Amino acid sequence: MKSSRFLVIGGAGSIRQAVTKEVFKRSPKVLHVFDIVENNLVELVREIRSTIGHIEGEFRTFTVDCESPEFEALISSVRPYDYVFNP
DSSP states (O other), X not given: OTTOEEEEETTTSHHHHHHHHHHHHTOOSEEEEEESOHXXXXXXXXXXXXXXXXXXXXXXXXXXXXXXXXXHHHHHTSOOOSEEEOO
16 A cells, blocks of 8 residues: 555545545555545544654645546646545
């Protein structure tokens, strides 16, 4: 898992928060989390940092609608993901 790249869409929702935390615990190379609700993403990051800590890999969150042109631009600008969790 340490060499894998993950994308979690809707990652601040209750079920995907659990998925995000489990992936984070395994120290992936990249973990990107997208959600439309910024407050929930902030709370997710705060909880992860206070309970799990940090990873060596890249951990980023994005407040964006997955049906927007901004989402398409972000996805197009990064290397492909190995795993995508999507509703």
